[in-house]
Amino acid sequence: MMLEHILVLSAYLFSIGIYGLITSRNMVRALMCLELILNAVNINFLKGNIFSIFVIAIAAAEASIGSAIVSSIYRNRKSTRINQSTLLNK
């Protein structure tokens, strides 16, 4: 009973994270929704406790690099809208 409840909650978090990642116009909100997706997958590994530790480490590395990239983009262009990179459009 408990296993299925946790798996259903992880599926809910996963779909909410995908929705937020696609429809967010802010880069920091996209990073937050990416963390939601990663946590939803992590809570699926209930009976495999080693792999959760590896997913935690990978999520930490990715969050630090993502925030460094967002900071440098903000410093260069003064705005963090997702749809402002249109140089490849033509």
Added chain:
Amino acid sequence: MDLPGPIHDFLLVFLGSGLILGGLGVVLRINPIYSAFSLGLVLVCISLFYILTNYHFVATAKLLIYVGAINVLILFVVMFMNSSEYYKDFNPWTIGNGLTSLVCTSILVSLISTILDTSWYGIIWTTRSNQIIEQDLIGNSQQIGIHLATDFFLPFEFISIILLVALIGAIDVTLQ
């Protein structure tokens, strides 16, 4: 820990509702600082779930790393941004949003129907043979230590190299 039945169920319902409301709060709130706080609530509820399933080390590790480090990092990044420009052009009912919500709802429904149709206890009983004997007598941190030192030694080394390279790269990008 083995809690009595009603406390277990009450905690499950409480954490589940915290997860549902926090997840909606991350996606739907306009102010990015409020959505970062909702992310903190979601991460706390997830790490408390691990206490319910007797994995105490993983619960503490997630609480320290996710809430203590990653969420604080995201809050710092949010506070550097100028969030007043998002209140002007906020329109929640565009066509793209509606289409995405349809797709995500269909993904959620298909996942839930797959989860409820699978017989999990059959799968768990057949894979129980290749786990550590006397698993309930060893604590969770000792289980993880045994796994890391014997079966998963090579991924452990690679993960430490990945963390080192990622942190050096992040510092190098922000110093320019």
